[in-house]
Amino acid sequence: MSVQSTFVSQIKNTEGFRNYAAEERARVKELYRLNHANQTLEFVLRKKAEYGDLIKAEMGIWEAMEFLNTLVDDSDPDIDLTQIDHALQTAEAIRQDGHPRWFILTGLIHDMGKVLCLFGEPQWAVVGDTFPVGCAFSEKIVYQELFEDNPDYRNPSYQTLSGIYQEGCGLDNVHLSWGHDEYLYTVVKNYLPQEALWMIRYHSCYPVHREGAYEHLMNGQDQEMLKWVRAFNPYDLYSKSDARPNFAELKPFYEELIEEFFPSKIAW
Numbered sequence: 656m657s658v659q660s661t662f663v664s665q666i667k668n669t670e671g672f673r674n675y676a677a678e679e680r681a682r683v684k685e686l687y688r689l690n691h692a693n694q695t696l697e698f699v700l701r702k703k704a705e706y707g708d709l710i711k712a713e714m715g716i717w718e719a720m721e722f723l724n725t726l727v728d729d730s731d732p733d734i735d736l737t738q739i740d741h742a743l744q745t746a747e748a749i750r751q752d753g754h755p756r757w758f759i760l761t762g763l764i765h766d767m768g769k770v771l772c773l774f775g776e777p778q779w780a781v782v783g784d785t786f787p788v789g790c791a792f793s794e795k796i797v798y799q800e801l802f803e804d805n806p807d808y809r810n811p812s813y814q815t816l817s818g819i820y821q822e823g824c825g826l827d828n829v830h831l832s833w834g835h836d837e838y839l840y841t842v843v844k845n846y847l848p849q850e851a852l853w854m855i856r857y858h859s860c861y862p863v864h865r866e867g868a869y870e871h872l873m874n875g876q877d878q879e880m881l882k883w884v885r886a887f888n889p890y891d892l893y894s895k896s897d898a899r900p901n902f903a904e905l906k907p908f909y910e911e912l913i914e915e916f917f918p919s920k921i922a923w
């Protein structure tokens with residue numbers, strides 16, 4: 656199967672925005688079957704080591720966006736949009752609500768870590784909800800029953816409530832399942848304010864930002880910053896529409912915005 660035909664970017668429980676046909680649900684379940692079986696602590700540490708040095712590419716933000724645009728998520732039943740369309744719709748919705756410029760920029764770039772697909776990563780290691788590894792898998796994680804095939808599930812030291820972590824250690828010290836959130840965070844962490852970095856790093860962590868799981872691992876800063884992740888989430892979920900943003904008209908605004916925060920090339 657091609658990356659294009661299996662690419663799943665939106666795995667969300669939202670009435671009206673999740674109208675999957677049975678076949679679509681089977682495809683999403685298969686994604687999570689692979690994800691939950693393979694996202695072990697060892698896998699996450701290996702991917703962090705592999706991508707942490709940022710030696711895969713040197714690209715500007717627009718360049719990366721155009722690269723990412725070669726992916727079309729045709730498994731998302733909501734609408735038929737490209738990655739740039741979704742990026743611009745998210746950013747424009749944030750802009751229309753009068754939020755700060757870094758917030759608009761975050762909307763624009765939040766899914767750009769999906770270039771992992773173009774670096775050859777399977778979609779189960781790129782998209783879908785994320786969750787902590789190295790401690791018990793919360794019942795709040797989607798398809799929790801599929802963790803039975805994960806080797807960590809049978810490792811007692813990884814299956815206590817806090818596992819390898821100290822209670823209250825802070826999410827920064829917790830390893831989440833590997834995907835586009837953590838990767839993009841690594842790429843942009845020297846360029847954006849803390850709030851933006853939190854939105855990018857945790858936007859797929861629905862067990863934490865929506866379900867309230869793993870509070871025992873959090874600290875005070877997490878509680879403060881998660882407010883921003885929750886403020887961002889509706890723009891990711893509900894800004895989609897069939898009306899394609901006018902790319903040519905919007906490009907000058909976004910080029911200037913990108914230049915305000917990023918050099919012309921960054922390491923990926």
Ligand SMILES: [Fe+2]
Nearest residue numbers: 765766858859
């Ligand atoms: Fe995303």
